[in-house]
Amino acid sequence: MSLVFEKTKEVTRTLLPVVTLVMILCFTIVDVETDVIIRFIVGSVMFLIGLSIFLWGVDLAMNPIGENMSHEIATSRSLYKISLLSFFLGFLVTVAEPDLLVLGSQVEAASGGTMSATLIVYIISIGVGVMVSLGVLRLLRDKPLNVFMAMTYGIIFVLTLLVSEEYLAISFDASGATTGALTTPFVLAISLGLSKVKGGKKTEENSFGLVGIMSAGPILAVMLMSILSRQKNIQGDAGEYVVAEGVLEPIINAIPTIFFESVIALLPIALLFFIYNFRKFKLPKDELSGIIKGLAFTLLGLTLFLTAVNSGFLDMGRIIGMKLAKMSHWILIGVGFLIGLIVVLVEPAVHVLGEQIEEVTSGHIPLNLIRMTLSIGVAIAIALSMVRIVVPEVKLWYFIIPGFAIAILLSFISDPIFVGIAYDAGGVASGPMTATFVLAFAQGAASVIDTADVLVDGFGVIAMVAMAPVFSITLLGTVFKHKKVEYPVIEKKEVKTSHLIEEGNIQHDCIMAVVNRGFAEKVVEVARQSGATGATIIRGRGTDEHQKVLLPIINIELQPEKEIVLLITGTHISTPVADSLLCDSQLDQDGEISVFISPTEAMVKPLTTEKNMDDIESET
């Protein structure tokens, strides 16, 4: 089966529960007009198609663009250029985000026109640019992420005390708006590319975290703006709400606007890439055509699923919220929990992040475990938000501040790779689904309950959704690190060698060494000392007879991460190379090395020199 079907399957699997839940609600307790139901179903189909195409486009276009751009950033030779380029990237992807402009105009209206929407958009984009640039420097300098984030959130805590609750809610909402469907995959790709270029032992940890850092930018920017401009209170409400009539009409009407917005959102990234490609990368035609196809898919998919979400899901969420709030508070909280449990998995960026986790750790971190933790975290967050809407005495910061504080403390004892994933997940979880469906649900509920404030309580939901994964995944990381149950080492079995093939022109041996992750460089170093020239390293995971690691409670078996080193050596030196690998005590004990040898028929270049960087043994 082709990858695109796989993606469709995956999207269907995550979308189906949402559709089922909504349908059950529609046919049992909530009375919804037929128009809206049909629109929801049409929307779901569009969403399915759109998201599958979009994810495919991201794979095809965003990843290579991100990789090339990050290579460009990392290999510039001046600090000035590195920070400027990364600032520019962060700024450009944010400024074009359509959600942000919507937010800007909301703030403009609420503040009585003292701040223009464009100004707000620029301020937030500058915030993102600065944070991305700091994040890139952090990555290249190898500074630990947990310290960096602790400092950032420390500043945010101090600012929280100075701003009003409305602004607290809006600042987090701004952060949710900037980590949109398009920006997140792009920034993830940049982060992955940078860590690949950077290399070294921390490659895995460094692949995550940039989205988390980026999403702190808008929070800081909006809070500072509020303090500096002495804006405290925001009046106004979300306006009278009218449910759109008709079935296909609202969908068709929405397409052109959303298409236009998607083009604008995609344009800066595409333009920047093409300019750089023209001047610097000069990619071969095949690759370039792949990227262009990918961009087209991205645009098509983005338009489809954003239209679906905006015209199909928005009304549905709002109506369900309103009707449930009228009926019973407990049902509202319960349904909130259920929605949280399933909606976050439909979020496009969650798919992208999941793929990246799989790619980077080559399956070492069970993806389903991350998804489970994410759902449960978000479910609790939305349920608590509903509590907050029902009970006006409960304030937003009761949850936000302790939540982040505990997460930051945990980040110091948690598995480092989880810290990065956790902060990224925070940005990733508050994507288009949350910003439309969940937000509409909360606002619907708030509009019915008299004591609730539509603006504060509505936006507060996004803040909660952004906080929950950070908390739950760092917690998971802590469990991961400290509760691993290791099974005792079984005695090594004696192995006799017997079989070798003889062939006429075998002059080379292929040595394959399997070691624990992080020891590949050591293998290459040792092998070089004994005369081998180069090597190729593959990432993998594996189990062996020595050890089994089980995670408690859920009993998921963890397979330790491995690296496979391929060496091609001349037959006369393969024995010393293999011996030296096995003799190295560090490799033997910590690396748990096993070495395999097979004679091979290699085609080596006739007259190569020792200088050859590639993986050849030149003396034949």
Place this chain on the structure above:
Amino acid sequence: MIGIDTLFFAVVSRGEANAVLRKAQECGATGGTIFLGEGTVQSKLLELLGLTEIHKEILMISSSYELCDQLHEILSEEFMFYKRNKGMAFSIPFKRWQMQAAGQEQKSSPKDVGFSYFCIMTIVDKGRGKACIKAARAAGAKGGTLIHGRGAGIPTDFYFPLIIEPQKDIVMIISTKDKAPLIRERIFSDLELEKVGNGIIFTLPVSRVSGLFENMSEEGKEVVS
């Protein structure tokens, strides 16, 4: 005492490798190493759309000869390797290197009969793997599996001390003995491997294959080999 002299490889869809490994462990395998790869699709339409990747997992198990034969039979049955697109398995004679073994080297064994299949491995710079599979197809191969790896890092001093790790594509192609030299020559010349730094190619003998379809008559079907 189990003598380990064969590496058993299984190429299956993403996510299936764990199940295969579990089954193999039931049969007596001690453990395995799994890595991610990409298979190829052969279809004009999908190629036009740029949809030519399938995610695969490759499972590597070290085993004895006897166990390996057993694995071939049991796993092909269980995971239906005999059906198209279900995956495949092959084994390569490898010697597990042990310190004690260094002295008593035995160069030949009674089982040493000619191998009918070969595994052609090509290591090229990232992005050229697809071209390599194209070249192999032109010479009669059915498809290939692409694995992403990296070359050994060369520390370079830019503004920050970076270890630039050249990204590599490793292409694994299984072919019959008679086709192997052809494919090898073709890749060698098409990818200009004679030039320094362009990549290397080497062949490993394959002792047994299950699930490889040699006579693909229909176009548009995915081939993994």
